[in-house]
Amino acid sequence: MNRKSELEGSIDPEAKVRPIRTITDLARVAGVSPGTVSRALAGKSLVNTKTRERIQALAREHGFQPNQMASKLRRQKTGVIGVVIPLGHDREQQVSDSFFMTLLGHLADELTEKGYDIMLRRVIPDRDEDWLDRFIGSGMIDGVIVIGQSNQFARIEEVADGYLPMVVWGNHQEGQRHCVVGADNRLGGRLAAERLIAAGATRLAFFGDTAPFEFAARYAGACDIANSMGATITAVSTHLSPAQTAQELSRFLAEHHGEIDGVFAASDTIAFTCLQELRKLGIAVPDQIKIVGFDDLPIAEQTLPALTTIRQDIQAGAHGLVDLLLRRLQGEETESLVLPPKLVVRGTA
């Protein structure tokens, strides 16, 4: 409705010549100085209300918006939070890993609400030593949230020493220096083992890669209980690509299913795969083998039997991450936040 033909030749021959691209352009049109436009658009109170409104109207009319790059450069802050997902040895998958993606969704909500933009980056630390420093040093972000420690605990610790506005989703180690938010994985492991044993299992298996700290802690917790209650437990390492996991589990179960009667899966995703492989092998769940997962993904209640699992409150986690980060952006040295996991009993144990 507002294109050239009419305006052009007759009424305002200038208009077509220079589209309004900069604050200076707008200033010229408005008959004020660039500084005033800047102040008006920023809603600063020291501009005459009338001029401010006039300028704002003009900006709207022309669809003008101050260039953020220039603004960020000048103000030395970006209003952007980096969210980085380090992929450990298992370069494949994990992006699609439901848990992280769900967490990311909630993070997006929380950050948006606080007026921050999100710069998302997936990195393969093994290919790029400086993944974290590079992101932080890029000058593109005011702070960073790391989703998952992967196998990068040491690197994260190092960086944390010299950089305050960073919060990490992961496992809390005694005495660590980086600020972390996450479930008490060891406790979660205990709850899982307790449940398996209470359901009658005595020969347990832990399915999952024990290299990442989160998983290691879950396994350790399960060991605590197994040892103290006279049950046995063995770790069966899987790798995160789903296809590979399925194969590994299938093979293990085919060969050893007589030797175990309880499975603690390091994640719900692994538990689902396990459930499926057991079904293929005709092994009854929970009668012959009981299963407990970890995470309580939405679909956990939709399998058959529905998955007994350890619940992590993802939303609370996202909220905690953002809250702590914002406080760190203010200069506060926040403590880590350890959330209590919860056993959710359903059909598999």
Next chain:
Amino acid sequence: MNRKSELEGSIDPEAKVRPIRTITDLARVAGVSPGTVSRALAGKSLVNTKTRERIQALAREHGFQPNQMASKLRRQKTGVIGVVIPLGHDREQQVSDSFFMTLLGHLADELTEKGYDIMLRRVIPDRDEDWLDRFIGSGMIDGVIVIGQSNQFARIEEVADGYLPMVVWGNHQEGQRHCVVGADNRLGGRLAAERLIAAGATRLAFFGDTAPFEFAARYAGACDIANSMGATITAVSTHLSPAQTAQELSRFLAEHHGEIDGVFAASDTIAFTCLQELRKLGIAVPDQIKIVGFDDLPIAEQTLPALTTIRQDIQAGAHGLVDLLLRRLQGEETESLVLPPKLVVRGTA
């Protein structure tokens, strides 16, 4: 381990004074001009190999990295692609919507590989008319990928007229002007209905909100087949928050299950909910009611019975989105890409 006390007074009194923060700092230390440092760090060939290497080493040593904001401003390009997820009327959930999140994961992969960063934004268009213009006009991104048309088809069309580097995931309408990548939803709907009817159903129900174009097309496809094959079909509107959907489905199924024998769920997520509600009601799947979903999420093969569904190739979709966007960034006016959906027969129909 590396703080002042030692270094300060004795060894290198200069070091503490000015940390290397800018290219000019580094130039001073290297004894060259800022221009040279800039060129060296950019790996430009017109710098003496030796000086270049020396400068790069120096930069590494000091952990220096050119400020991206300044660089982007100067070069008038950002190396950042915006990814925006518009949330329609259903403000809740959907972020966590598995399909979109999985797509996002693959997009992250593709874009990272091409050297782009990702700026992620979730918006509620109904609260903010200018969600798309604002993002594009921010000067923070070189191009934008819109994940899902939501109820914003018209707005996207408008923007597309004046902005080339935009690609949208969604449904293709005859004669539309924005570049879209997505499955042939209508065909998918046909496949679904065909399968239900082939499996013996004649009184079909479509579960899902028919307002979004993607869903509407799926429904339309199902209607095509139902009409031509003498089956009936009725749409049952659900709303995307999972809890609400569950309630709505539960209620509908309790009251009307005698009247239908086939369900075409607009998405796998809805299909899972449906499966669960039917189980609660003691209605047998597929014996009493058959179900076909849409998407083929990874968990689709893990339900019991495993879900018969229409597969969208998410990875191909992500690849297409990025490929087309990059070409548009080169100025090419690309056509839309419609991917063929595929029926995957499992246990529910």
Next chain:
DNA sequence: CTGAAAGCGCTAACAA
């Protein structure tokens, strides 16, 4: 309340 002017840190002509 508004204008003028000085950069934020970098890159890319243009010279040398």
Next chain:
DNA sequence: TTGTTAGCGCTTTCAG
């Protein structure tokens, strides 16, 4: 091959 210089577009003192 390198140095010098002029901005990218904005914000913010400092004057008026």
